[in-house]
Amino acid sequence: MPIKLTRLIFILAVTAMLPLSALTGSALATVSYTVEVNPDLKQAAVQACFSGDPDDPHLADLYLSGTARRAISRLRWNDQPVPDLRRWGGLQVSPDQQTGCLSYQVKLSSSSERWGYTSSAYMLTDPKHWLLSPPPGADAMVRFVLPDEVAVSHPWPRAETQPVQGSVWYRLGLTDPSWSSNVAFGRFAIHNIPIADTFLRLAVLPGTPLPDLNVTRQWVTESARAVLYSHGDLPQSEPQVLVMPIGRQREAIPFARVLRGGGVGLQFFIDPAQRLRDYRDDWKPTHEFSHLLLPYISRRDAWLSEGLASYYQNVMRARDGRLSEREAWDKLLAGFERGRDGVTSNRTLAEEASGMHRNQSYKRVYWSGAAMLFLADVELRKSTNGRHSLDTALAGVAACCMQLGKVWRAQDMMREMDRITGTDVFTSIYRRHTRSNRFPAVETVLNELGVSHRRGRVSLNDDASSAHLRGQIMRPVVPPSEPGG
Numbered sequence: 403m404p405i406k407l408t409r410l411i412f413i414l415a416v417t418a419m420l421p422l423s424a425l426t427g428s429a430l431a432t433v434s435y436t437v438e439v440n441p442d443l444k445q446a447a448v449q450a451c452f453s454g455d456p457d458d459p460h461l462a463d464l465y466l467s468g469t470a471r472r473a474i475s476r477l478r479w480n481d482q483p484v485p486d487l488r489r490w491g492g493l494q495v496s497p498d499q500q501t502g503c504l505s506y507q508v509k510l511s512s513s514s515e516r517w518g519y520t521s522s523a524y525m526l527t528d529p530k531h532w533l534l535s536p537p538p539g540a541d542a543m544v545r546f547v548l549p550d551e552v553a554v555s556h557p558w559p560r561a562e563t564q565p566v567q568g569s570v571w572y573r574l575g576l577t578d579p580s581w582s583s584n585v586a587f588g589r590f591a592i593h594n595i596p597i598a599d600t601f602l603r604l605a606v607l608p609g610t611p612l613p614d615l616n617v618t619r620q621w622v623t624e625s626a627r628a629v630l631y632s633h634g635d636l637p638q639s640e641p642q643v644l645v646m647p648i649g650r651q652r653e654a655i656p657f658a659r660v661l662r663g664g665g666v667g668l669q670f671f672i673d674p675a676q677r678l679r680d681y682r683d684d685w686k687p688t689h690e691f692s693h694l695l696l697p698y699i700s701r702r703d704a705w706l707s708e709g710l711a712s713y714y715q716n717v718m719r720a721r722d723g724r725l726s727e728r729e730a731w732d733k734l735l736a737g738f739e740r741g742r743d744g745v746t747s748n749r750t751l752a753e754e755a756s757g758m759h760r761n762q763s764y765k766r767v768y769w770s771g772a773a774m775l776f777l778a779d780v781e782l783r784k785s786t787n788g789r790h791s792l793d794t795a796l797a798g799v800a801a802c803c804m805q806l807g808k809v810w811r812a813q814d815m816m817r818e819m820d821r822i823t824g825t826d827v828f829t830s831i832y833r834r835h836t837r838s839n840r841f842p843a844v845e846t847v848l849n850e851l852g853v854s855h856r857r858g859r860v861s862l863n864d865d866a867s868s869a870h871l872r873g874q875i876m877r878p879v880v881p882p883s884e885p886g887g
């Protein structure tokens with residue numbers, strides 16, 4: 403049956419501002435994407451083929467960002483041209499076309515350019531700038547057709563069913579398509595590194611000088627394995643790890659972050675010329691991998707996600723032996739001190755966290771959260787006689803709550819951790835400190851643990867009333883399983 407172009411329904415720009423849920427139906431078709439990249443890495447051809455039930459309210463509502471609208475050309479439905487996409491805000495494929503393919507060409511734009519880093523050896527992109535993405539919950543998959551010696555690094559998990567032999571298909575539609583992620587095409591390799599029950603998909607982008615692959619593998623593996631000292635698991639499926647050399651820097655890893663679009667991706671910006679020791683000494687990889695112990699926490703509640711990563715960047719490095727117990731307490735106390743110095747306004751922690759970037763209140767937000775989780779950890783160990791801790795709470799979170807695409811408010815996560823531990827430790831700490839305009843008081847608890855600060859140096863007292871808890875926190879309780887084991 404010939405398909406008329408008018409059956410493609412274009413949504414006017416104004417509807418693109420509706421919340422996505424307003425555009426999504428309950429039953430959705432299968433959408434299979436094929437992305438073919440040009441050898442110059444500057445262009446891609448995308449084909450999205452739809453198949454589904456004609457009774458579906460619609461096959462798919464595709465997300466169209468402003469950048470994609472400008473970058474897409476030669477849009478066709480079953481090889482017939484369709485009107486210029488630039489006039490439209492979204493794209494809905496109607497139920498009349500339960501089978502058919504949409505295809506287009508797209509100019510890839512570099513997302514590393516804004517940091518001043520580009521390379522002819524790779525193209526780092528944000529897929530929302532070139533992919534007409536399906537809505538969350540869609541049954542959608544993507545595969546790549548790549549030139550010789552070109553690889554792709556992306557956060558999308560492997561699809562459970564692989565429909566066409568000879569290609570590997572990855573799941574799309576797991577998160578909101580407006581969330582950022584990294585997709586890099588270029589002349590590099592993907593290294594699968596086993597960690598507990600999953601593996602990291604490591605890509606080391608080319609640069610000058612070329613980063614030492616063995617060195618990079620070592621510090622990446624070590625910091626990912628450090629997180630296993632919490633409860634033995636890395637509760638994310640095949641996270642993407644993208645290491646990006648950015649030339650001579652003062653630090654080995656000047657910047658790193660976790661992105662949640664499409665799946666879970668970590669990005670490390672490195673000085674490729676530094677030694678293994680310098681990367682191992684940097685706290686950021688352990689901090690970033692610690693983020694993976696929680697699902698996506700709303701940025702308005704950054705004190706929870708950043709607090710956990712800031713607390714564990716020291717605790718986990720003590721447990722795996724990179725820091726001595728004294729060094730770990732020293733760094734924690736120094737962090738608490740920075741957090742206290744960061745209290746420069748009358749605003750509550752909740753207010754500072756929700757406006758963290760605007761207020762530049764990073765120190766207060768990160769270290770207040772770390773102090774709260776430290777207090778919760780000690781209180782749990784005390785009140786349950788060591789049966790529960792922050793680690794067992796996170797083990798419960800790993801079992802119940804890691805669904806991709808869901809954004810948690812901190813209050814709900816704290817309630818969940820109380821349910822897991824059968825206590826009210828987290829919600830009472832939440833209530834006490836998020837509405838406070840002061841840094842959480844940690845001195846009494848530190849004294850009970852026998853940790854004090856004298857003449858700029860941490861001293862540890864084994865005769866303190868709860869000195870045994872200090873060891874419980876800083877010494878390994880769960881030996882991480884061997885790689886691949």
Ligand SMILES: [Zn+2]
Nearest residue numbers: 689693708711
């Ligand atoms: Zn962080």
